[in-house]
Amino acid sequence: MTAAAQIGDGVDAIDTPALVIDLDAMERNLARMAEFARTHGIRLRPHAKMHKSAAIARLQIGAGAVGVCVQKTSEAEALADGGIADIFISNEVIAPAKLERVAELAKRIRLAIAVDSSLGIERLAAALKLAGSMVEVFVEIDVGQGRCGVAPTAAGALAQQVVSHGLRFAGVQAYHGRAQHLRTVAEREAAVRHAVSLARSAQAAISGAGIVCPLVTGAGTGSFAIEAAAGVLGELQAGSYLFMDRDYADNEPTPHAPAFEQALFVKSQVMSRGHSHAVVDAGHKAHAIDSGLPRVWGLDSEYANGGDEHGILRAHREALPALGDTVWLVPGHCDPTVNLHDHYVAVRGGLAHGSVEAVWTIDARGAVR
Amino acid sequence: MTAAAQIGDGVDAIDTPALVIDLDAMERNLARMAEFARTHGIRLRPHAKMHKSAAIARLQIGAGAVGVCVQKTSEAEALADGGIADIFISNEVIAPAKLERVAELAKRIRLAIAVDSSLGIERLAAALKLAGSMVEVFVEIDVGQGRCGVAPTAAGALAQQVVSHGLRFAGVQAYHGRAQHLRTVAEREAAVRHAVSLARSAQAAISGAGIVCPLVTGAGTGSFAIEAAAGVLGELQAGSYLFMDRDYADNEPTPHAPAFEQALFVKSQVMSRGHSHAVVDAGHKAHAIDSGLPRVWGLDSEYANGGDEHGILRAHREALPALGDTVWLVPGHCDPTVNLHDHYVAVRGGLAHGSVEAVWTIDARGAVR
Numbered sequence: 001m002t003a004a005a006q007i008g009d010g011v012d013a014i015d016t017p018a019l020v021i022d023l024d025a026m027e028r029n030l031a032r033m034a035e036f037a038r039t040h041g042i043r044l045r046p047h048a049k050m051h052k053s054a055a056i057a058r059l060q061i062g063a064g065a066v067g068v069c070v071q072k073t074s075e076a077e078a079l080a081d082g083g084i085a086d087i088f089i090s091n092e093v094i095a096p097a098k099l100e101r102v103a104e105l106a107k108r109i110r111l112a113i114a115v116d117s118s119l120g121i122e123r124l125a126a127a128l129k130l131a132g133s134m135v136e137v138f139v140e141i142d143v144g145q146g147r148c149g150v151a152p153t154a155a156g157a158l159a160q161q162v163v164s165h166g167l168r169f170a171g172v173q174a175y176h177g178r179a180q181h182l183r184t185v186a187e188r189e190a191a192v193r194h195a196v197s198l199a200r201s202a203q204a205a206i207s208g209a210g211i212v213c214p215l216v217t218g219a220g221t222g223s224f225a226i227e228a229a230a231g232v233l234g235e236l237q238a239g240s241y242l243f244m245d246r247d248y249a250d251n252e253p254t255p256h257a258p259a260f261e262q263a264l265f266v267k268s269q270v271m272s273r274g275h276s277h278a279v280v281d282a283g284h285k286a287h288a289i290d291s292g293l294p295r296v297w298g299l300d301s302e303y304a305n306g307g308d309e310h311g312i313l314r315a316h317r318e319a320l321p322a323l324g325d326t327v328w329l330v331p332g333h334c335d336p337t338v339n340l341h342d343h344y345v346a347v348r349g350g351l352a353h354g355s356v357e358a359v360w361t362i363d364a365r366g367a368v369r
Numbered sequence: 370m371t372a373a374a375q376i377g378d379g380v381d382a383i384d385t386p387a388l389v390i391d392l393d394a395m396e397r398n399l400a401r402m403a404e405f406a407r408t409h410g411i412r413l414r415p416h417a418k419m420h421k422s423a424a425i426a427r428l429q430i431g432a433g434a435v436g437v438c439v440q441k442t443s444e445a446e447a448l449a450d451g452g453i454a455d456i457f458i459s460n461e462v463i464a465p466a467k468l469e470r471v472a473e474l475a476k477r478i479r480l481a482i483a484v485d486s487s488l489g490i491e492r493l494a495a496a497l498k499l500a501g502s503m504v505e506v507f508v509e510i511d512v513g514q515g516r517c518g519v520a521p522t523a524a525g526a527l528a529q530q531v532v533s534h535g536l537r538f539a540g541v542q543a544y545h546g547r548a549q550h551l552r553t554v555a556e557r558e559a560a561v562r563h564a565v566s567l568a569r570s571a572q573a574a575i576s577g578a579g580i581v582c583p584l585v586t587g588a589g590t591g592s593f594a595i596e597a598a599a600g601v602l603g604e605l606q607a608g609s610y611l612f613m614d615r616d617y618a619d620n621e622p623t624p625h626a627p628a629f630e631q632a633l634f635v636k637s638q639v640m641s642r643g644h645s646h647a648v649v650d651a652g653h654k655a656h657a658i659d660s661g662l663p664r665v666w667g668l669d670s671e672y673a674n675g676g677d678e679h680g681i682l683r684a685h686r687e688a689l690p691a692l693g694d695t696v697w698l699v700p701g702h703c704d705p706t707v708n709l710h711d712h713y714v715a716v717r718g719g720l721a722h723g724s725v726e727a728v729w730t731i732d733a734r735g736a737v738r
Contacts, residue, residue, distance in 0.1 A: 001443060001735045015466060015738050049677065071678045074370060091678065094640045094693050097384060116641055119692050147675050148641040148648050177676055271463045272485050272517040279517050284659050285708050286737045290674075305659075306516050307546055308418065308704050309440045309460065309737070323488050324463050335677050339654050340708070342735050365735075366370045366711050368655045368678070369384050 003343040004267075009356045011347055016269040016326070017282035019341040023348045023357055025263035026242055032258035033241050034063040040228045045069055045088060045217065047239030050335045052364035053344065054082020056242070061086075067110070069237050073098045074367035080109045082363050088112040088217070090173055090237065092120055092140065092148055098369070099123050103131035112136035114173045116150050118161060125165035136170035137162045138217065141202045143176045143195035152198045156205035163211060171215035172206070174199040175237060180222030181291070184252050192226040199232050221248055225257035245334040247291040265297060265351065266329040266337070268311065273323040276314065280327050283309040287329060288336035297328035297351075339365055372712040373636075378725045380716055385638040385695070386651035388710040392717045392726055394632035395611055401627035402610050403432040409597045414438055414457060414586065416608030419704045421733035422713065423451020425611070430455075436479070438606050442467045443736035449478045451732050457481040457586070459542055459606065461489055461509065461517055467738070468492050472500035481505035483542045485519050487530060494534035505539035506531045507586065510571045512545045512564035521567045525574035532580060540584035541575070543568040544606060549591030550660070553621050561595040568601050590617055594626035614703040616660040634666060634720065635698040635706070637680065642692040645683065649696050652678040656698060657705035666697035666720075708734055 004018030014020065037044035046060050048068040057068045057079055067086030070076045076087045091114055093099055105111055106128065113135050115121050121137070128134060139158045142149035150158060155172060162169045179191035199216050206213045217235040219227040224238045240248055243264035253259065268282035278301075285308045287294050293303050294311070301315035313320065313327065321327055328351055331337035338344075341362055348357040373387030383389065406413035415429050417437040426437045426448055436455025439445045445456045460483055462468055474480055475497065482504050484490050490506070497503060508527045511518035519527060524541060531538045548560035568585050575582045586604040588596040593607045609617055612633035622628065637651035647670075654677045656663050662672050663680070670684035682689065682696065690696055697720055700706035707713075710731055717726040 001447075001738070004738060013466075016464065017737050078370075092640045095385065095638060097382075117692055142643075146643070146646065147679055147681060269464060271461045274511070274515070277515065282737070284657070285705055288653070290653050290658055290677075308659075308708075310516055312516060323486055336654055339677075340735065340737075366709065368386050368651070368709075369370070369373060 001342050003345065003359045005345045005356045005359065007356050007359060011351060011354050014267050014345055014356065016267050017286040018267045018345050019338065019343070020265045020267050021243070021344050021346040022263045022265065022351060023346045024350065025261040029242050029244070029260045029263055030059060030063050032260065033238065036258050037236060038064060042228050042233065043235040045235050045237055046242070047237045048079060049075065050239035050338065051242065052338055052362050052367065053360050054079050054084055054363050055360045057084045070364070072367055072369060073101050074369045075364040076105055076111065077101065078364035078367050080105060084109070086110045090114050090175065092116055094120055094123065096123055096127065099127035100131070102135065103127040103133050106133035106135045107131065112138060112170055114138045114140040115158065115162065116140045116148050121158065121161050121165060125167055128167070134168060137167045138170050138173040140173040141198060143174045143198045143218070144191055145176050145178050147177070149173070152201035153205050155202035156209035159206045159211045160209045169211060171213050171217060172199060172202050174202070174216050174218040174233070175220065176218070176223065177220065180220040181247060181251070182222070183250065185254055188223050188254065189226055192223050192230060196227065196230045196232045222251055225254045240334050243334045246295045246330050246332045249330070262330055264331060264334050266294065266331060268327045268329055270321050270323050270325045270327060276317065278313040278320050279306060280311040280313060281309070282311050282329060283307050285309060286340060287331040288333050288340065290336060291333035294329040294331050297330050299327065303329065338362060341365065370711050372714065372728045374714045374725045374728065376725050376728060380720060380723050383636050383714055383725065385636050386655040387636045387714050388707065388712070389634045389636050389720070390713050390715045391632045391634065391720060392715045393719065394630040398611050398613070398629045398632055399428060399432050401629065402607065405627050406605060407433065411597050411602065412604040414604050414606055415611070416606050417448060418444065419608035419707065420611060421707055421731050421736065422729050423448050423453055423732050424729045426453045439733070441736055441738060442470050443738045444733040445474055445480065446470065447733035447736050449474060453478070455479045459483050459544065461485055463489055463492065465492055465496065468496035469500070471504065472496040472502050475502035475504045476500065481507060481539055483507045483509040484527065484531065485509045485517050490527065490530050490534060494536055497536070503537060506536045507539050507542040509542040510567060512543045512567045512587070513560055514545050514547050516546070518542070521570035522574050524571035525578035528575045528580045529578045538580060540582050540586060541568060541571050543571070543585050543587040543602070544589065545587070545592065546589065549589040550616060550620070551591070552619065554623055557592050557623065558595055561592050561599060565596065565599045565601045591620055594623045609703050612703045615664045615699050615701045631699055633700060633703055635663065635700060637696045637698055639690050639692050639694045639696060645686065647682040647689050648675060649680045649682060650678070651680055651698060652676050654678060655709060656700040657702050657709065659705055660702035663698040663700050666699050668696065672698065707731060710734065
């Protein structure tokens with residue numbers, strides 16, 4: 001689709017619905033996270049599954065990140081095409097045809113990948129051998145999410161298999177997605193304590209197998225400060241900190257963690273107006289609702305689900321916006337919201353009176369394979 | 370993104386996750402709905418917000434549909450670019466810049482649009498005057514959803530305004546989105562009875578204003594047979610019948626309505642396997658969960674939410690698929706699932722042993738403006 005605005009347009013001229021970045025807020029978030037990693041002596045490898053943009057990945061690397069993570073082979077390809085030279089696929093790939101692409105990609109960038117099965121390691125090794133390329137391999141352990149990853153005690157045997165296939169063992173992938181969204185600090189601390197103890201068990205199992213474990217990598221925006229303090233992780237994968245969303249804003253703030261600002265918005269417009277409600281032109285084809293409905297920004301109003309293409313605002317009659325008015329929405333969940341759009345419209349100078357400084361393609365939109 | 374398969378590939382070669390159409394099932398659905406409209410003497414204008422594809426719209430028009438509906442100006446543009454010559458934007462457009470595009474589009478196709486405000490009519494008339502083009506105008510009434518549309522009693526005044534601005538008044542838009550998903554026939558019948566009585570009131574108000582009301586248009590896959598029997602609607606807008614989804618399958622079947630088959634699937638693969646669960650590579654970036662989680666097709670297993678990129682299957686241990694196995698998912702809701710993908714992979718000969726007959730671009734993917 002055509003972008004919703006052009007460089008130089010005022011905010012008013014941005015067509016709706018559109019995915020808009022408040023650049024000033026984003027840059028402050030970028031700097032705060034870079035500073036946190038620097039002062040804690042920990043590597044930052046932000047998760048690009050969130051923003052899917054080579055332009056934004058370049059900003060993160062420019063601010064000190066060692067590279068980025070992605071979840072899918074096609075995401076890695078899209079970002080490599082955009083010039084990103086150090087990517088970790090922090091997820092398993094089991095299809096031989098995809099592993100061929102992984103092996104091809106490894107010829108042109110520094111690439112890492114996660115494994116959690118013997119079959120996965122065998123197939124990866126076969127594809128790399130055929131292509132004559134090499135990747136770094138992380139063994140993923142399940143640190144409490146009950147999704148991918150082996151039990152920590154099994155990490156030693158898998159690491160040994162990685163090495164015996166002549167692959168580079170790079171360490172342990174220990175990410176706990178669900179822990180990010182536990183509302184209280186106490187809950188997140190408990191989840192991280194458990195995750196960190198499992199990561200230590202994995203380190204012990206690997207060391208017991210006579211193999212050096214160079215790195216434990218993991219953490220997200222909801223838990224990274226707790227994980228950094230625990231001292232086992234050497235690399236943080238947080239991604240959402242850059243944009244934030246309603247779901248993260250609902251978390252109790254972690255002490256000693258930087259305070260991040262909302263930097264991602266969906267600009268919408270009132271396209272129908274009833275006596276006691278207003279209808280905006282952004283439904284869940286314009287923002288993802290898997291983590292709940294969006295928050296209406298700067299307006300004392302609730303957003304109710306109006307289906308794929310509409311949102312219904314209810315408020316005190318005086319607070320209801322008029323037909324044609326702009327309404328800014330804070331998405332419930334940033335990652336899948338970004339994945340609905342083809343472009344970012346990046347605004348400098350604030351949402352009220354700013355103008356469009358950049359239009360960035362969301363390079364890996366739809367890159368689910 | 371690159372398509373997940375090429376024409377001639379066997380089903381096994383389709384990369385995952387991918388949006389797959391069972392062509393045989395889709396064609397049976399297409400024929401059943403065309404036959405229903407024919408035997409009931411009612412026009413069919415399927416909603417293309419569901420499939421967003423010019424190729425599929427052409428199949429529907431070839432089977433007797435008078436044209437298609439869309440929800441957004443950019444959807445209409447994308448389908449017009451794909452050769453569709455009769456489109457109804459069954460939704461309000463209020464932004465002057467968008468109305469300019471509507472007026473431009475009306476120069477090259479037969480175009481209709483909905484209005485529900487004086488401001489909307491004025492702006493539409495101004496844009497058409499400037500462009501020197503013409504559209505058909507439907508007045509939308511609220512038939513119970515509480516979203517867009519005026520009260521039936523207000524339809525006469527709006528119709529008069531349409532006429533007084535020199536626009537073509539085409540009738541009443543009377544769609545009840547929420548009624549589609551009421552589970553029991555009795556609930557849907559009650560909702561339709563109410564909607565139909567409101568549509569009659571609108572007809573009376575328009576006739577009272579001395580204006581002929583040529584058509585009442587509306588209905589969806591959950592309610593069209595009830596609306597057709599009620600005899601007020603002259604045109605059906607159902608769209609989902611072509612693909613179906615888990616949400617519609619959960620409805621109690623309407624008597625005398627054709628039985629539609631599931632024709633849309635997400636092909637996924639087991640990419641991690643625990644002792645008591647399997648993880649597939651399709652999360653809610655590959656299928657929409659606004660109407661609930663997908664159903665696992667042909668496998669006695671439940672799909673649990675594994676986040677953006679994963680689904681977690683739990684089953685009796687013997688029923689759990691193995692690492693690398695294919696798992697077919699029936700999306701919870703077809704429309705927003707389609708909107709996540711760039712291509713349809715259309716399979717002839719069934720999901721087990723068929724092959725790829727066509728790869729269709731989802732022309733209006735992301736067309737939210």
